Amino acid sequence: MVVTLSPSSASPSGLADRFDQAWRSPLESLLGLGSAAGADLVEVFLERTDHLGVLAEQERITSVSPAFGTGAGIRVFLGERDGFVSTNDLSEAGLRRALEQALGMLGLAAPSLATPAPSGFNGLATLRDFGASKAPWLGACPTLAEATTRLLEGTNQLERQGAHLQARRGSYARDWQEVLVAASDGTFARDIRLHQSLGLTVLAADGEHRASAGRRYGSSGRPEHLAQWDVEASAQEVCTSAGTMLYSDYVEACQVPVVLANRFGGVIFHEACGHLLETTQVERGTTPFADQVGELIAHEAVTAIDEGLSEGAFGSLSMDDEGMEPQRTVLIENGVLRRFLSDRAGERRTGHERTGSGRRQSHAFAAASRMRNTYIAAGPHSPAELIASVEKGLYCKAMGGGSVGPTGQFNFAVEEGYLIEDGQLTKSVKGATLIGEAKEVMPRISMCANDLELAAGFCGSVSGSIFVTVGQPHIKVDSITVGGR
Amino acid sequence: MDKLDAPALRSRIETFAQAQAIGRWDLGAASSNDSSVQVDRGEAKQMKAAQRSSITVRVWNGDGLVGITSTSDLSDSGLQKALAGAQDASAFGNPDDCPAFSPLATAPLQVLEQPLHEPRGILELLTSLKDAERQLLDRHPALTTVPYNGLAERSSERLYLNSDGACRQQQLTTASVYLYARAEQAGRKPRSAGAVRLAYGASDLDLAGCITEAADRTIAHLDYAPIPTGHYTCVFSPEAFLDLIGAFSSLFNARAVLDGVSLSSRSSLGQSLAVPFLSIADNGLHPGNIGASNFDGEGTPTRRLSLVEGGVLENFLHSEATARAFKVAPTGHAGLGAKVSVGPDWFEIGATPGAAGAALGLDRLAASSQGGAGLVLIDSLSALHAGVKASQGSFSLPFDGWLLQGGETRSIEAATVAGDIRSLLMAIVGFEGEAKVTPDGLCPHVWVEGLSITGEA
Numbered sequence: 040m041v042v043t044l045s046p047s048s049a050s051p052s053g054l055a056d057r058f059d060q061a062w063r064s065p066l067e068s069l070l071g072l073g074s075a076a077g078a079d080l081v082e083v084f085l086e087r088t089d090h091l092g093v094l095a096e097q098e099r100i101t102s103v104s105p106a107f108g109t110g111a112g113i114r115v116f117l118g119e120r121d122g123f124v125s126t127n128d129l130s131e132a133g134l135r136r137a138l139e140q141a142l143g144m145l146g147l148a149a150p151s152l153a154t155p156a157p158s159g160f161n162g163l164a165t166l167r168d169f170g171a172s173k174a175p176w177l178g179a180c181p182t183l184a185e186a187t188t189r190l191l192e193g194t195n196q197l198e199r200q201g202a203h204l205q206a207r208r209g210s211y212a213r214d215w216q217e218v219l220v221a222a223s224d225g226t227f228a229r230d231i232r233l234h235q236s237l238g239l240t241v242l243a244a245d246g247e248h249r250a251s252a253g254r255r256y257g258s259s260g261r262p263e264h265l266a267q268w269d270v271e272a273s274a275q276e277v278c279t280s281a282g283t284m285l286y287s288d289y290v291e292a293c294q295v296p297v298v299l300a301n302r303f304g305g306v307i308f309h310e311a312c313g314h315l316l317e318t319t320q321v322e323r324g325t326t327p328f329a330d331q332v333g334e335l336i337a338h339e340a341v342t343a344i345d346e347g348l349s350e351g352a353f354g355s356l357s358m359d360d361e362g363m364e365p366q367r368t369v370l371i372e373n374g375v376l377r378r379f380l381s382d383r384a385g386e387r388r389t390g391h392e393r394t395g396s397g398r399r400q401s402h403a404f405a406a407a408s409r410m411r412n413t414y415i416a417a418g419p420h421s422p423a424e425l426i427a428s429v430e431k432g433l434y435c436k437a438m439g440g441g442s443v444g445p446t447g448q449f450n451f452a453v454e455e456g457y458l459i460e461d462g463q464l465t466k467s468v469k470g471a472t473l474i475g476e477a478k479e480v481m482p483r484i485s486m487c488a489n490d491l492e493l494a495a496g497f498c499g500s501v502s503g504s505i506f507v508t509v510g511q512p513h514i515k516v517d518s519i520t521v522g523g524r
Numbered sequence: 525m526d527k528l529d530a531p532a533l534r535s536r537i538e539t540f541a542q543a544q545a546i547g548r549w550d551l552g553a554a555s556s557n558d559s560s561v562q563v564d565r566g567e568a569k570q571m572k573a574a575q576r577s578s579i580t581v582r583v584w585n586g587d588g589l590v591g592i593t594s595t596s597d598l599s600d601s602g603l604q605k606a607l608a609g610a611q612d613a614s615a616f617g618n619p620d621d622c623p624a625f626s627p628l629a630t631a632p633l634q635v636l637e638q639p640l641h642e643p644r645g646i647l648e649l650l651t652s653l654k655d656a657e658r659q660l661l662d663r664h665p666a667l668t669t670v671p672y673n674g675l676a677e678r679s680s681e682r683l684y685l686n687s688d689g690a691c692r693q694q695q696l697t698t699a700s701v702y703l704y705a706r707a708e709q710a711g712r713k714p715r716s717a718g719a720v721r722l723a724y725g726a727s728d729l730d731l732a733g734c735i736t737e738a739a740d741r742t743i744a745h746l747d748y749a750p751i752p753t754g755h756y757t758c759v760f761s762p763e764a765f766l767d768l769i770g771a772f773s774s775l776f777n778a779r780a781v782l783d784g785v786s787l788s789s790r791s792s793l794g795q796s797l798a799v800p801f802l803s804i805a806d807n808g809l810h811p812g813n814i815g816a817s818n819f820d821g822e823g824t825p826t827r828r829l830s831l832v833e834g835g836v837l838e839n840f841l842h843s844e845a846t847a848r849a850f851k852v853a854p855t856g857h858a859g860l861g862a863k864v865s866v867g868p869d870w871f872e873i874g875a876t877p878g879a880a881g882a883a884l885g886l887d888r889l890a891a892s893s894q895g896g897a898g899l900v901l902i903d904s905l906s907a908l909h910a911g912v913k914a915s916q917g918s919f920s921l922p923f924d925g926w927l928l929q930g931g932e933t934r935s936i937e938a939a940t941v942a943g944d945i946r947s948l949l950m951a952i953v954g955f956e957g958e959a960k961v962t963p964d965g966l967c968p969h970v971w972v973e974g975l976s977i978t979g980e981a
Contacts, residue, residue, distance in 0.1 A: 102862050104592060104861065108595055137575075292753045292978035322564070323669075324668075403576070440909060441910045444906060451910065452911055476713075521978075
């Protein structure tokens with residue numbers, strides 16, 4: 040196929056406010072130019088966004104922050120190398136300039152308009168439009184007035200249900216995104232995404248005693264999420280946690296068995312192990328599991344899954360940011376490593392087949408292999424059995440954030456913790472940090488309960504901050520280092 | 525990079541604002557061009573470039589309430605939509621805390637010495653980084669890869685305009701390099717450390733210094749051992765102490781004070797916060813602050829501000845609105861928003877001139893040879909986003925460092941340091957060595973006694 044990019048036939052000008060078939064011709068021209076230049080693969084990612092953020096503090100709305108934008112990310116592969124250029128300029132000239140810049144990074148040059156070169160590009164496939172049924176979503180979301188009213192209900196509920204509250208906050212974010220992905224392998228796909236998140240946080244203070252607590256709730260593809268939010272239950276959960284922790288003592292450093300609660304407890308698996316199962320880590324040589332597919336890397340009680348399919352979950356997708364439909368990927372089955380999460384680059388560089396896991400925060404980031412809804416599967420035990428099996432240990436009811444170092448060490452803050460003594464929960468403790476390495480801790484997850492639940496979160500990594508779900512049932516780790524005072 | 529055309533932007537905004545009956549507005553605009561490369565064992569791993577532009581407009585409605593909208597669409601329709609969005613949002617403006625134009629938005633600015641560099645181009649960056657990677661790997665046989673690396677250059681411009689005629693504009697070029705090496709030895713855990721350098725242009729980057737520091741730090745962690753859990757006197761590197769103070773900067777933040785989420789309160793001014801020989805200032809204009817801005821998001825000039833002197837809290841960082849609430853002048857630390865954020869620029873930390881009480885001439889190597897539990901040198905802190913509870917004062921942070929004991933220095937396998945920032949500031953023993961210029965500020969090594977270290981339980 041010989042292609043040209045002529046201003047008259049391929050100008051995308053005026054198309055920035057709609058991503059549809061009208062983009063076929065200009066995108067085919069761009070992709071053809073890139074292919075004719077000698078690229079192995081060219082991919083164009085177009086994006087429109089519409090964001091609303093609202094913050095309520097005490098009895099006031101203190102911030103309303105709308106934002107909208109457009110942009111494109113163009114990626115060119117040559118062998119295992121790639122060049123990536125992002126731009127806010129969706130004009131024909133802007134996109135061509137970005138393509139030429141990306142080609143130039145790899146030592147390639149686009150053929151001139153006057154002398155087009157042959158290309159291996161055979162045109163785009165039929166548009167797969169995952170967004171067709173989602174057009175009403177943005178209009179069905181709460182109005183600004185409805186959102187502010189709902190958030191103030193939240194901060195009022197906190198006031199009613201809490202004690203010694205020095206600060207009360209409610210936050211709401213609505214992120215609408217329309218994307219169009221086209222690649223020189225024929226990929227042509229469109230989607231609309233809608234993510235909403237709600238949060239309540241409090242700071243309780245009484246003399247020298249201080250405690251903060253917060254919960255976040257998130258969904259995808261559910262315009263009615265805010266309207267259906269159980270404000271009272273959320274406020275009660277937050278206030279109970281802050282009230283419990285306000286007068287708690289700091290935990291002493293120790294090495295003990297730990298029982299981690301379900302839902303957001305799954306953040307540890309996400310951070311400490313999940314990231315090591317992304318092909319970006321294989322590429323860097325920073326995962327200890329790179330050559331262990333088929334080998335036992337965790338306790339036989341552990342089966343772990345990553346998928347983009349759970350309806351309404353924060354990490355669910357109709358297609359990934361490379362136009363591939365998501366899958367249910369079994370990462371670990373009964374302790375045995377089964378698969379890595381892979382994207383286009385990961386497949387080219389590591390040989391691991393794509394799993395619909397190519398994700399990015401926005402057009403400004405090249406996609407990378409990233410998690411979606413990631414969780415440890417339910418086991419046969421009740422949560423009470425896990426706690427009863429511990430003579431002296433720690434129960435982590437609510438986890439905070441954490442991080443994983445470049446050589447695999449992780450650490451996580453425990454927001455709400457309780458001592459376990461003789462199989463019973465006793466006094467609450469604060470200031471605990473769980474410390475370890477995935478390779479050492481995974482074999483120590485000896486019991487999984489039957490109460491799997493998911494929780495929404497944000498994951499920041501190589502391709503920016505993305506919406507994810509973490510999850511697990513209650514699990515027991517036989518021994519872990521607990522940092523304290 | 526084409527210069528942002530401030531008069532043309534003002535003209536367009538004025539026209540669109542007038543059409544929407546908006547009489548009072550201000551805006552912040554920014555544009556940038558970035559190029560960056562990463563390498564992996566002699567090959568280009570990823571090369572990236574980005575062109576970004578954005579604008580944030582604020583409008584005041586007839587009731588004096590403020591609304592805001594941001595966009596990356598700088599077309600006429602984009603600007604019109606942004607103004608309309610801000611107008612809609614202003615209906616929900618907070619009447620109790622309404623921003624105004626900074627009274628200093630037209631005050632003279634200090635001229636900064638910031639030479640503008642022509643970009644070297646991404647292929648030259650690639651060549652330099654490949655060479656740097658090779659040199660780093662050649663430093664020691666245990667250095668196997670440099671998994672995290674990057675060389676970047678950026679040209680950027682920012683602009684502040686308001687309907688009263690204020691106009692601030694700044695052009696800047698910067699470059700950065702980071703090299704994080706991984707070392708592996710048979711039967712031992714991999715170790716990693718790195719270094720960062722900033723400059724106004726890629727040709728000015730201290731690549732040799734970055735390579736040497738990354739190599740020395742990584743190699744110094746090869747011989748590691750666990751540290752017994754306990755309480756230790758700790759020596760914070762300048763970078764680590766600056767990170768810690770930065771994580772607790774809500775102590776000095778008037779916005780956080782007004783919101784009730786700071787450990788400080790209005791009455792904290794004039795009160796003792798730290799040992800009587802500690803000084804902390806914020807000085808975004810320090811020549812060591814690569815990429816400094818001479819005005820903040822509201823157009824207020826940046827300036828040096830003493831925060832703690834002789835251990836006593838002297839001032840808070842302010843925006844226009846918080847300054848008005850405290851009946852002081854804005855300090856040049858604001859962002860731009862409906863609720864304006866406040867943040868520090870660049871810290872200067874050290875001994876208060878003439879103050880008594882600080883141990884002088886501290887020398888960790890000499891002290892470690894005197895026996896006892898030893899000293900812990902905290903080289904770098906991690907996971908500050910998760911391990912710091914700024915509103916509670918507590919922290920529990922993993923760190924890289926060394927145990928200095930019996931005249932020997934040994935890398936610590938894995939450990940966390942925990943404590944309370946108020947207690948820490950009162951437990952400073954003294955300072956060691958000259959203050960060092962870092963990307964986050966100026967600071968010497970800081971000795972603190974009695975900190976809890978969790979290592980091997």
